Amino acid sequence: MTGFALGVDQEEWCGRLRALSARRLRPLAEKGEPGRVNRPLLAALGEEGLLERVFVSGALELCLLRESLAYGCTEAETALALQGLGAYPVLRAGSPAQRERWLPGVRAGRLVAAFALSEPGAGSDAAALALAAERDGGGPGRAAAGVDGVDGRGWRLTGEKRWISNAPEADFYTVFARTGEGPGAKGVTAFLVPADRPGLSGEALDMLSPHPIGSLAFDGVPVGPEDVLGEPGRGFRVAMDTLNLFRPSVGAFAVGMARAALDATLAHTSGRGAFGGVLADLQAVAHRVAEMATRTEAARLLVYAAAGAYDSGSPEVPRRAAMAKLLATETAQYVVDHAVQLHGAIALQRGHLLEHLYREVRAPRIYEGASEVQRTIIAKELYREVAAR
Incomplete structure (x- = not known):
């Protein structure tokens, strides 16, 4: 890819993905129940090898994948993205045992993953997490003496997570909790918490969303050293590494929706009669x-530039990722x-593409860091670069 165009192979792959979305994935999405995990759709994503691509692709390929799926089936795009968001910390920071236990099922679309970061009082300010992880005598199935020289003491998780995609239906959660090794972000640990762990419960929230979004209650949920992703006190880095990859691809999701709306508008305005001609004849x-x-x-x-920066290991990734998500x-x-305005009343009819996109397009400006947060990140990075010079 140059700075301005995709290669022929990339364009052909994106075309195949758009066709697959329309031919196989869209019918499955339409059969799903709003607000519930669509497991047949996830299984299809697994059978087509697309979930596997999430874990072996670079940032640019992930963006092309999400953009192409979003163009034809936003539900398929979201289902794929949530699997990646929930399980990517396991891939990057998990132990061999954790990866072997959970990732094959995620790739196949049999197991549902979720990324549990947000809380009632900690949405945009992720470092303000309040979910408490208090030291316990031992983790699930572990003696206090430890295993292989590792401290065997576990923790008890107490508190709440909210606005968690795929909750309460996920099979496991990547959970970020305060273990207190230091202040703010320095005292957060990432845990892999199976959904059947004692003391964990959840309920669905009635949201403007086709996929489930819920809250999770932790009533002394036991976790041990075998559940830690990475190292204690380093969980915020696990979260940020994940978000730095997925923020540009949230932008790609948005671009896919914008391109679908634009193409629909071109077709409509070039064919709709108005004032003795067609709408496209009107300068306005x-x-x-x-x-x-x-x-x-x-x-x-x-x-694409932000994805390229990530793939090349550029130190500018936080700024570029934030810019990409914000603008897109x-x-x-x-x-x-x-597009809705130019279509008129028909675009507000239930089942119309634009009615669907109008509902879908609002949330990405909030999740994985609201637009205001992205502006803050951009400004901090710019001034940090000035100070470094």
């Missing part, structure tokens, strides 16, 4: 479509909103 319409296309292209290129999600909101 044509100029608005031109603006929609320009913003979409700018967002697409910024997403705000652009998608703009494009979908104007």
Whole structure:
């Protein structure tokens, strides 16, 4: 890929993904129950090898995958992304035993993963987590003496997580809790918590979302050293490593929705009769479509640039990832909103593509760091670079 265009092989792959979304994934998504995990859809993603691609792809390939699926089936894109978000910490920071136990099922679409970071009082400020991990005499199935020289004492998790995608239906959760090794982000540990662990319960929240979003209650949930992802007190780094990869691909999800809305608008305005011609003949319409296309292209290129920075190991990843998510999600909101306006009342009819996109496009401006948080990250990185010079 150059700075401005994808290669022929990449374009062909994206075309195949869009066709697959329409042919196989969209019908499965339409059969799903809103607010529930669509396990047949997950199984299909596994059978097609797309869940596997999440764990072996670089950031650019992940962006192309998410953008292409979003164009044809946002539910499939979201199901795939949530598997990656919940299980990527296991891939990067998990022990060989953890990876062997959980990742094959995730890749096959048999096991549902979830990323449990947000809390009632800690959404945008992830370092303000309150879920407490208090030291216990021993972890599940472990003696206090430890195993292989590792401290065998465990913890008890007490508190709440909220707005967790795939909760309460996930089979396991990547949970971030305060173990207190230091203040703020320095005292957070990541744990892999199976859904059947004693003391863990959850309930669904009634949200504007086709997939489940719920809250989790931790009533002295036992976890041991074998459940830690990475090292105690280093969990915030696990979370940020995951978000730095997935933030540009959230932008890719948004770009996929924007491109779908733009293509629908081009088709509609070029064929809809109005005032003795077609809508596209009206300068006000044509100029608005031109603006929609320009913003979409700018967002697409910024997403690809952020993905390229991640794949090359650039130190600019936090800033570029934040820029990509910010511009792409705000652009998608703009494009979908104007697409609805240019379509008129038909776009608000239940089942219409734009009615669907209008509901879907709002959430990405909030999750994995709201737009305001992305602006804060960008500014901090810019001033940090100035100070370094």
